[in-house]
Amino acid sequence: MSLKEVQNLVIIENTPLNATNFLIRLVSIKPLPKFVPGQFVNVEINNSSEIFLRRPFSVFEINYSLNSISLIVKILGRGSKKLTEIKAGESVNLIFPLGKGFTFPIPNERILLIGGGSGVGPMLFLAKESGLNPDNVHLILGAKSFEDHINIDDYRQFGNFYFTTEDGSLGERGFVTQHSVFQNKLKTFDKIYACGPDAMMKAIAREAKKSNIFCEVSLENLMACGFGVCLCCIEPTVRGNLCVCTEGPVFNINDLKWQI
Ligand SMILES: Cc1cc2nc3c(=O)[nH]c(=O)nc-3n(C[C@H](O)[C@H](O)[C@H](O)COP(=O)(O)OP(=O)(O)OC[C@H]3O[C@@H](n4cnc5c(N)ncnc54)[C@H](O)[C@@H]3O)c2cc1C
Ligand code: FES
Numbered sequence: 037m038s039l040k041e042v043q044n045l046v047i048i049e050n051t052p053l054n055a056t057n058f059l060i061r062l063v064s065i066k067p068l069p070k071f072v073p074g075q076f077v078n079v080e081i082n083n084s085s086e087i088f089l090r091r092p093f094s095v096f097e098i099n100y101s102l103n104s105i106s107l108i109v110k111i112l113g114r115g116s117k118k119l120t121e122i123k124a125g126e127s128v129n130l131i132f133p134l135g136k137g138f139t140f141p142i143p144n145e146r147i148l149l150i151g152g153g154s155g156v157g158p159m160l161f162l163a164k165e166s167g168l169n170p171d172n173v174h175l176i177l178g179a180k181s182f183e184d185h186i187n188i189d190d191y192r193q194f195g196n197f198y199f200t201t202e203d204g205s206l207g208e209r210g211f212v213t214q215h216s217v218f219q220n221k222l223k224t225f226d227k228i229y230a231c232g233p234d235a236m237m238k239a240i241a242r243e244a245k246k247s248n249i250f251c252e253v254s255l256e257n258l259m260a261c262g263f264g265v266c267l268c269c270i271e272p273t274v275r276g277n278l279c280v281c282t283e284g285p286v287f288n289i290n291d292l293k294w295q296i
Contacts, residue, residue: 040134040263041069044127045105050120053186056111057154058120059096062128064103071098072137073162074231074254074286077105078262080129081115082122089260090131091115092281094231096157097164105132108157108186134262135285138162138229138252145172145226149195150212150240152178152232156186158254159231163194170195174225178212178236181205213239223247230254241289242296251289255280 045062053059078090097106111117122128138158141147147166151159156177163173173195179185182205188197199207200215208215213236222228222243230240231254244251257269257280264282271280272293278284 039069040131041066042129042131044129046127047122047124048104049106050122050124052120053108054183056184057186058109058111059106060109060119060122061097061104061106062130064105066103068098068100068103068105069133071095071105071133072140073165074137074158074252075133075135076262076285077107077130077132078134078259079107079119081118082126082128084114084118087115087118089115090262091119092134092256092259092262094154094158094161094254094285095133096161098161105130108154110154112154131262135281136283138254138286139227139250139288141166141168141227143168146224147173147227147229148217148222148225149173149175150178150218150228150230150232150236151175152212152236154256155231155233155236155254159229160188160191160194162229163191166194174198174217176200176212176215176217178215178232179206211239212236213243218243222249225249227251231256238294238296241292241294244289245296252286253289253292254285255287256285 049061076094081087093107096108149159176198178200228251237253259269260266264279269280270277273291
């Protein structure tokens, strides 16, 4: 297990990406440890007497030369809202790196990355770090509508992007599992990775299992400590009840006791 750091990082950017998602970039005064896509940080919410538990966020981008960590924060409740209101120049306390990340693909494998909601950040991080020829990296990103998608132009160089929206305003209409790439080409992939709402990941897991394709999902169970002490993030698995914060958040679907 790598050593965990507890550090105050200075926010250098906190900008809206769309109506509900913000890009938060933080800089450390010390060199950052190596992060694997899928790992997360646990963030203390400043100046808030009513929010005393930290909130977990997956790492979206790391710049080792600038010592910066970027997160994509979707406003869900009070904690995420407060975080998006913090001004550049203020500092925030983070614990990192937490959890176990995705298994890297091996050279020449074809991979399918599927992100929905707040699961888009870690999928983009994995696409960038996969080390694969971009022709072999395919991403399906799903959202309710056009305005819920973020601009991924800087990431197009790392793979082939497909979009779904429930209202048909961008890409194919429907859920990610209804996209034609998922429907018609699933068996051409060696590995599938997914992060997003539970129902989305379960639907993906069902199809991956049927086709016997390696599939990892990143769970977003409610968390408090983030490092295996409070036991509030337990997930039943074939290896017993495991803490998602230390044994996950990334799990192989064959290890989960999902009814799918
Ligand atoms: C490992 C991990 C990585 C994550 N990565 C990201 C990320 O990159 N970007 C991002 O925007 N969010 C991410 N999340 C989710 C994020 O932690 C929650 O959105 C945040 O904690 C909500 O806090 P809040 O105070 O805003 O909402 P709260 O006020 O605590 O909750 C508001 C409502 O949302 C529900 N809720 C809270 N957390 C979750 C959750 N995880 N799943 C489903 N419902 C929830 C609550 O039950 C409540 O109904 C991640 C979660 C985990 C566990
Ligand atoms: S969040 Fe405390 S044990 Fe996982």
